[in-house]
Amino acid sequence: MQTLAILSGSGALPFQLSKAYPEAMRVVFHGVEHRLLAPVSEHRFDQLGALFDDMRANGITDVVFAGGMARPPLDPTQFDATMMTLAPRLMAAFQSGDDAVLRLVIAIFEEQGFNVVGAHELMPEITAQEGLIAGEEPSASHLSDAARATDILLALSPLDVGQGAVVAHGLCLGIETLQGTDALLGFVADTPERLRRQKGGVLVKIPKRGQDLRVDMPAIGPETIHNAAKAGLDGIVVSAGKVVILDREATLAALDQTGLFLLARVM
Missing domain, CATH: 3.40.50.20 (Rossmann fold)
Structure with missing residues (x-):
C-alpha cells in the first residue's frame, strides 16, 4: 500500500x-x-x-x-x-x-x-558528495573567493535572503534573491568589464544557517552550469551533502562541455 x-x-x-x-x-x-x-x-x-x-x-x-x-x-x-x-x-x-x-x-x-x-x-545519491566532482582542481584564488562568498551568505542567513553568491577576485558580483540562481547569473553576465576588473569567479551554493533541508534544499542543474559559463565564471562550490544535483548525467555533461569545476566541501 x-x-x-x-x-x-x-x-x-x-x-x-x-x-x-x-x-x-x-x-x-x-x-x-x-x-x-x-x-x-x-x-x-x-x-x-x-x-x-x-x-x-x-x-x-x-x-x-x-x-x-x-x-x-x-x-x-x-x-x-x-x-x-x-x-x-x-x-x-x-x-x-x-x-x-x-x-x-x-x-x-x-x-x-x-x-x-x-x-x-x-534518495541520498542526489546530493553532492564531498570532493572534486568535475573539472580541474580549483586554485587558491578560487578557494579564497568561495570562502568570501560563504561568509557573505552565512552573514545574510538571519535575513532569509538567498542560497547563492558570486565572488570574483574578492569582489562580490551578486547575491541570490527571490528571482533565483539563474537570475543571479544573468545579472553577473551583464556586469560591465570595467566593474569586474578581471574575468573568472566562483558561484557558491549553500543552505541558509539553520535551514530545514526537508524543503527547498539548494540545487544546481545543467542550466546552472551553462549560465555560470555565460557569466564568465570558473567554477561552482557547493555544500557537501546539502545541495542537490538535478539530472546528474546532464549536469556532468554540461561541466565537461564548459570546462567549469564543481567542488563539494563540508561547510
Whole structure:
C-alpha cells in the first residue's frame, strides 16, 4: 500500500522521485508546471483541506516536497473550511522570507498528522558528495573567493535572503534573491568589464544557517552550469551533502562541455 505522497513543483526532481517510488501518490497543483506522468491528483493551494482529505483517503503517512514553486496567489473566494483557519497564519508568513513560509508549511502538514521527509532522505545519491566532482582542481584564488562568498551568505542567513553568491577576485558580483540562481547569473553576465576588473569567479551554493533541508534544499542543474559559463565564471562550490544535483548525467555533461569545476566541501 502506498504511504508516500510526492507534492510536485516544477523541474526534474519530482520526476526523479516518482521513478524511484513508482507507487507514491503524485500530487500536482493547479497552475504549476510539472513533469509527472499520469496518474496524478491535482489540487489547489487555496483548498488545502481537500488535499489533506485526499491524502488520508489514500493512506498517505509521509509527504515529500519537490521541485520549484513560486508563492501561490490565494483566492479567498475559493477557500475551503480548513484553509479559512490557516489563511491568517499563511498571510502573515508571506510577509517574511521563503524559509519562514516553508517552516510554516511543514508545521501545517505535521499538525495534520503527516510526516514530512526530505528528497535527500529518500534518495541520498542526489546530493553532492564531498570532493572534486568535475573539472580541474580549483586554485587558491578560487578557494579564497568561495570562502568570501560563504561568509557573505552565512552573514545574510538571519535575513532569509538567498542560497547563492558570486565572488570574483574578492569582489562580490551578486547575491541570490527571490528571482533565483539563474537570475543571479544573468545579472553577473551583464556586469560591465570595467566593474569586474578581471574575468573568472566562483558561484557558491549553500543552505541558509539553520535551514530545514526537508524543503527547498539548494540545487544546481545543467542550466546552472551553462549560465555560470555565460557569466564568465570558473567554477561552482557547493555544500557537501546539502545541495542537490538535478539530472546528474546532464549536469556532468554540461561541466565537461564548459570546462567549469564543481567542488563539494563540508561547510
